[in-house]
Amino acid sequence: MVVRLSRRPLSVASAEARLARSPGGASVVFAGRVRADLRHGSRVVALDYEVDLGPALRQLRRIERTARRRFRTVDLVLWHRLGRVAVGEVAVVAGASCAHRAEAFRAARYLIDELKATVPIWKEERGRPLRRPRRRPARRGGRTAG
Amino acid sequence: MVRAVRVRLFATARLAVGRATLDWPVAESGVSARELVAALGAAYPRLAPTLRVSRFLRNDRYLSDLTTRLRAGDEFAVHPPYGGG
Numbered sequence: 035m036v037v038r039l040s041r042r043p044l045s046v047a048s049a050e051a052r053l054a055r056s057p058g059g060a061s062v063v064f065a066g067r068v069r070a071d072l073r074h075g076s077r078v079v080a081l082d083y084e085v086d087l088g089p090a091l092r093q094l095r096r097i098e099r100t101a102r103r104r105f106r107t108v109d110l111v112l113w114h115r116l117g118r119v120a121v122g123e124v125a126v127v128a129g130a131s132c133a134h135r136a137e138a139f140r141a142a143r144y145l146i147d148e149l150k151a152t153v154p155i156w157k158e159e160r161g162r163p164l165r166r167p168r169r170r171p172a173r174r175g176g177r178t179a180g
Numbered sequence: 181m182v183r184a185v186r187v188r189l190f191a192t193a194r195l196a197v198g199r200a201t202l203d204w205p206v207a208e209s210g211v212s213a214r215e216l217v218a219a220l221g222a223a224y225p226r227l228a229p230t231l232r233v234s235r236f237l238r239n240d241r242y243l244s245d246l247t248t249r250l251r252a253g254d255e256f257a258v259h260p261p262y263g264g265g
Contacts, residue, residue, distance in 0.1 A: 083264070084190060084191060086188070086190060086240075086259065089237060089240050089242075092240075114265075125265065126264065126265045146265060149264055149265060152262065153264050154190070154259050155262060155265075156191035156260065156262065156263045156264070157263050158191070
């Protein structure tokens with residue numbers, strides 16, 4: 035499927051395999067994964083992705099049509115996860131197969147940039163508070179030089 | 181039967197109101213999108229900052245003009261800035 039919004043894990047290998055079957059000579063696949071960012075004393079452990087499904091699918095197909103026309107893309111994939119996505123998991127895959135590498139890079143860049151800017155998908159961070167380092171008990175009498 | 185516009189809220193808009201949908205009663209003549217946005221901001225002050233940066237849809241179509249009239253049975257979606265990827 036060229037465009038996909040899925041609650042199941044995304045396979046980068048499947049995206050690469052699909053593009054490898056196309057007659058284009060160059061393919062580029064971008065995969066975005068969830069990072070373990072630090073935020074206000076907690077570490078991100080997952081992102082919850084939310085979507086307005088109808089407008090999102092329509093916009094993904096519009097991006098697909100534009101990419102095919104503008105970059106003479108032979109084939110492409112534009113996939114996004116929904117629901118809870120853990121750190122390290124793939125949240126988005128944008129890939130393009132074209133006749134030459136320059137178009138393939140430009141097309142993949144266009145796909146991910148347009149998705150982020152124009153597709154109604156939102157993320158909410160889920161974090162885990164950071165552990166404070168344990169304090170060592172104070173030594174009696176202290177340490178002296180000499 | 182209540183004649184209402186179904187308001188659909190996403191992301192920060194949903195968090196500001198505390199729910200994903202609202203049924204907003206409207207008169208027979210309907211209400212303009214601009215009037216509805218103003219009324220929502222007045223009813224939910226925490227929503228007002230998000231409304232200022234949001235895009236709006238009527239029945240899944242983006243509104244380019246907030247003079248568009250909404251009538252009972254219409255859906256009105258509030259889209260805060262997108263954050264996919």
